Each structure stands twice: as C-alpha cells, then as structure tokens.
Amino acid sequence: xxxxxxxxVSGYAPxxxxxxxxxxxxxxxxxxxxxxxxxxxxxxxDVVQALNLIAIYNPNATATMIDGxxxxxxxxxxxxxxxPMVFQDNQHIGQGRMTLEEIVAKLDTNSAEKDAxxxxxxxxxxxxxxxxxxxxxxxxxxxxxxGIKTGIVAERFGGQVMDTMDIENFTTIQKTVGPKFAQDMExxxxxxxxxxxxxxxxxxxxxxxxxxxxxxxxxxxNGAKLESKTxxxxxxxxxREMNVPGEAEYRTRGVAYCPHCDGPLxxxxxxxxxxxxxxxxxxxxxxxxxxxxxx
Numbered sequence: 001x002x003x004x005x006x007x008x009v010s011g012y013a014p015x016x017x018x019x020x021x022x023x024x025x026x027x028x029x030x031x032x033x034x035x036x037x038x039x040x041x042x043x044x045x046d047v048v049q050a051l052n053l054i055a056i057y058n059p060n061a062t063a064t065m066i067d068g069x070x071x072x073x074x075x076x077x078x079x080x081x082x083x084p085m086v087f088q089d090n091q092h093i094g095q096g097r098m099t100l101e102e103i104v105a106k107l108d109t110n111s112a113e114k115d116a117x118x119x120x121x122x123x124x125x126x127x128x129x130x131x132x133x134x135x136x137x138x139x140x141x142x143x144x145x146x147g148i149k150t151g152i153v154a155e156r157f158g159g160q161v162m163d164t165m166d167i168e169n170f171t172t173i174q175k176t177v178g179p180k181f182a183q184d185m186e187x188x189x190x191x192x193x194x195x196x197x198x199x200x201x202x203x204x205x206x207x208x209x210x211x212x213x214x215x216x217x218x219x220x221x222n223g224a225k226l227e228s229k230t231x232x233x234x235x236x237x238x239x240r241e242m243n244v245p246g247e248a249e250y251r252t253r254g255v256a257y258c259p260h261c262d263g264p265l266x267x268x269x270x271x272x273x274x275x276x277x278x279x280x281x282x283x284x285x286x287x288x289x290x291x292x293x294x295x
Contacts, residue, residue: 024057027107033055034087050099053100068080068083082252119220119225124227126143127140130234131159150195206219267291
C-alpha cells in the first residue's frame, strides 16, 4: 500500500512480506499500545515502528512511545527496568528486541495452531539446520548450493547478532550493525530457496534409528513435527548468566544485559556491573554518568 511504501522509504517501517501484512490486517485489534524506550537503545526503533505499522492497519488501535529517561514517574509506577517494554491496554506483553513477526505472533491468538498445521504439511528435508545465526545461515547456504532440499528452524533468525550494534570484524565489510547484518544474511539464504521456519523452538529430536521411516524427527514446541535425512545443530550463543537465585525472576526487572539501552532507567540508583573485562569496564564508564554509584 501507499502508506507502507512511504513509511519504508522514510525509514519508519521494516520490510514486510504480503503474508505478514495480511496477518496484521486480519488482527482486527481494538487496543492501546504503550512502548517504553530510551534514546540510547538501538533495539527500540524497530519495536516502535512495528507497533506503528500495526496501529495503521488496525484503525481501533493506537501506539504511544514513551521515553523512560524523561518520564521517570511512570517508569517507577510501572516498575520498568528494561527497554523496549511493551504494554497492551496496560498489560505487559513483551520486552527486549522483538521483530514485527514476533509481535504479530503474540497478538494473533491462533498463530501457533496455524503454524503447526503448515509445518506438519511439509515434505521431509535432506538437511535441516536448527539455529538461525551466522553459523546456521552459512551451513544452509553450503547445503543448498549442492542442490539438496534445505530448511532452517530458528527461534529468531539472526540470533544473538540481532542484539549487536556495531560489527567491525567481519572480513570485507568494514562496519555494519547487527540487524542489517541479519537482514542481509536472510536475503542471501533465501536466494538459494532455503525454507526458513522462524519463531520456532525445538523441544525434541528423535534419531533416525528410532523412527519407522529412517528419518530424523524434529518436534517443535507448538506440536508440529518435521522430518529430515540429516540435522545440523547450530544453536549459537546466549548472554552469559551468573546462575544465582533470583536472576531469572528479575530479568528485565532489575537484571539487565545492555547498559546502553537500559542504563537511563537506573538514573539515581546504585548499580553493580558483573564482569571486569573490556565490556564490564565500558558498561561501568557509561553508567557512571547516569547512576548514583557503580560497583
């Protein structure tokens, strides 16, 4: 549509497939969205743009962006200690970097059932890659270039690199940013006809020696099952955790992993930085200008 084209040209909306656009139009939402951001957060703009796009195609929906660094009272009232954080009609529905597809999946109550039905209908793969980061994407390209049927199952295509701002050590590219890197990688993978099954988590793998047809069976959390002659595991990395009591419960509620994004929300507070390497020192220096005290 003209509205979407203008938003994309101006940089205010992500590229959207016809399938996702039709899913947005079919939501028929009546809702008010609030998204809390900080101006230093590189993940926030995509979430804001996604909610704006949803509001445009759902006339009874609104989207409001709130800068947590300027509206401290509201931040304290809603206990917001991580951005971006999204509320629907004052109910918390998500936080952190979320793609448009992820947000739409949260809002479409029937999406899991529809996904499962579509996935169950797929023919067996020659190679199925589990993981959509740089390793998974590269493995899929190598396999598909050999002319064999290849698929990728990914919780979030791009992986942890999606949370990375500056990438300056990838040969032949002097500098790029994580989301752009992931977008280019997805385009490269799709060029070879690889079937990318995004927003899916694997719950169980059954070996070929234990199945009736001699194929590896991959069961997803939504109940769908995929089959393949070969599986490549490329499950990637996660933020390093301390594994102390309360860490999981207070993630995004006081435990944060991005001082650039979430630092402004800790204004005037006493903060501890865990880690003494270059990342820890950089975080401490950044926070020192905002918070009361850094340990």
